[in-house]
Amino acid sequence: MNRSDQSSDSLIAALSEARIPVENHAFIRDMTNAVGISGYRVVHHVGKSYVVATRCAGGRDLHIEYGATNGFDSEAEALHIAPNAVGRGPSSRKGTWYVLHPVNQARVGSERSRDVRRKAALCDCGMELSLTGVCGSCD
Numbered sequence: 001m002n003r004s005d006q007s008s009d010s011l012i013a014a015l016s017e018a019r020i021p022v023e024n025h026a027f028i029r030d031m032t033n034a035v036g037i038s039g040y041r042v043v044h045h046v047g048k049s050y051v052v053a054t055r056c057a058g059g060r061d062l063h064i065e066y067g068a069t070n071g072f073d074s075e076a077e078a079l080h081i082a083p084n085a086v087g088r089g090p091s092s093r094k095g096t097w098y099v100l101h102p103v104n105q106a107r108v109g110s111e112r113s114r115d116v117r118r119k120a121a122l123c124d125c126g127m128e129l130s131l132t133g134v135c136g137s138c139d
Contacts, residue, residue: 010040011025011028011029011032011040011051011053012025012029014040014041014042014051015028015051015064017042017049018042018043018049018050018051018064018065019049019066020051020064020066020101021066021101021103023102023103024067024101024102024103027082027084027085027101027102028069028101031069031081031099032053032062032064034081034082035053035055035081036055036057037053037054037055037056037062038054038055038056039053039054040052040053041054048065048066050064050065050066051063051064052064053071059073060072060096063093066101066104067100067101067103067104067106068099068100068101068104068106069082069098069099069101070091070092070096070097070098070099071093071096072096072097072098072099073097074097075088075097077097078097078098078099081099082099085099085100085101086099086100086101086102086104086106087099087100087106088100123135123137123138124138125138
């Protein structure tokens with residue numbers, strides 16, 4: 001596990017080093033200003049980098065990744081801190097919530113179908129076509 005932490009005084013410097021898209025910087029700045037952050041450090045972990053933002057008032061650190069930030073204590077806190085987030089939900093970090101940044105790699109609003117059955121089409125006569133497309137009434 002190749003992991004190195006590097007401290008940064010500047011949010012923008014940390015975001016740039018972690019390769020967070022520039023299009024997300026203003027959203028992240030507004031969010032971290034609302035939380036109150038005392039410092040930032042960049043973590044380089046096998047295949048990805050992220051920014052750890054330490055809260056001034058204590059509490060869980062925020063983990064700022066490419067398209068999301070996690071570390072919020074509840075959905076209410078996530079909604080209060082980032083009301084304009086593209087999406088939010090329970091995080092893989094136990095007991096925390098995440099918010100999605102404007103530029104992300106998530107598929108918001110598209111739930112993968114669990115029902116893989118095909119739906120039959122209807123014939124012009126109103127009867128259901130077989131899966132081969134043949135109408136039992138007309139053909």
